[in-house]
Amino acid sequence: MKLQKATRYGLYAVLELARDPERQISATDIAGRYGISTNHLAKVMRDLGRAGLVEAARGAGGGYRFIGNPRRITLLDIVRLFEDIEGNGSSAKEPGEDTDIGAALDLVLSEIDDIARATLSAVTLSTLLKTMQWRDERTQRLRARSLASSADRI
Amino acid sequence: MNEALQTVGIRPANEADLPAVIALDAEMTGIAKGTFWTDTFGRTSDRAGRHFLVAEEPKGGLVRGYIVGEVRAYEFGSEPCGWVVAIGVDPRFRVRRMGERLxxxxxxxxxxxxxxxxxxxxxxxxxxxxxxxxAQGMMAGPFIELEKPLD
Known part of the structure; x- marks a missing residue:
């Protein structure tokens, strides 16, 4: 699934800030960390602010802080701020959609969209952050196990 | 420690738990499935690789949640793996990590x-x-469920 640039930047920013809600980070720092355009991210941050997900702190040492509920906000909530993945906005029919092949093709494509939406709506920010931690811990466990079994063979 | 972690006990289900499990499931799904739960209990009790657990409050011992799981092997080439086939938590006891503990x-x-x-x-x-x-760390696996209407 290909997300638009603004959506991806929004997800990076929200997740980076939600990782530690006490911490304030500037758009420049977030942009630097992810290798993305600061100007583009600044616009995205304004959208996130308007949606009540982040708060800007003024003055020296200012930056952005996450103010949402990470256990309630899903990836779909963020994606929806930047793009229409419900298909509501695309009322214009594609050429060939009304043919039997076009209709059958749309059936398969909507199946893929349904799965994507169901997945994004089931993953909260908190779940994604935990998943990251579980993956790291599992990688370490597997590495330790592999080292132990190599040591046994020597 | 979370209050629920201290006050809820998890143990294998026994026959006397069935009315509470049936009532909980009926409350959540709107359908009372007495035969299904009696059969499920019969298939899982004292059978290797099959488990039917309940969560109960020590005070009064009321059953507030349940989970059923089993080991299935070699379905469509899958290595033996565990399956959770049912889980339910009393709606009044949610957001207390009872489901997580089950x-x-x-x-x-x-x-x-x-x-x-x-x-x-x-x-x-x-x-x-x-x-x-x-939230328990589960992600999409290598199998996709497919279906076809037979009518």
Missing amino acids: FEAMCDCLRADGVATVRTMVAREDRLDMAFFR
Whole structure:
């Protein structure tokens, strides 16, 4: 699934800030960390602010802080701020959609969209952050196990 | 420690728990499935690789949640793996980590059976269960459920 640039930047920013809600980070720092355009991210941050997900702190040492509920906000909530993945906005029919092949093709494509939406709506920010931690811990466990079994063979 | 972690006990189900499990399931799904639960209990009790656990309050011992799981082997080429086939928590006792404790207890049982993976199947629209299983670290697996109307 290909997300638009603004959506991806929004997800990076929200997740980076939600990782530690006490911490304030500037758009420049977030942009630097992810290798993305600061100007583009600044616009995205304004959208996130308007949606009540982040708060800007003024003055020296200012930056952005996450103010949402990470256990309630899903990836779909963020994606929806930047793009229409419900298909509501695309009322214009594609050429060939009304043919039997076009209709059958749309059936398969909507199946893929349904799965994507169901997945994004089931993953909260908190779940994604935990998943990251579980993956790291599992990688370490597997590495330790592999080292132990190599040591046994020597 | 979370209050629920101190006050809720997880143990294998016994026959006397069935009315409470049937009532809980009926409250959540709107359908009382007495025969299904009696059969499920019969298939799982004292059977290797099959587990039916309940969560109860020590005070009064009321059953507030349940989970059913089993080891399935070599379906469509799959290595033996654990399956969670049912889970439910009293709506009045949600957001207290009871579901999480039931799931962890089931994973311990399945791990002891020798499997390294646990699977389940959730309706796409069932956001509550989908979000719950995701929050336990479950992700899409290598199999896709397919179906076809037969009418």
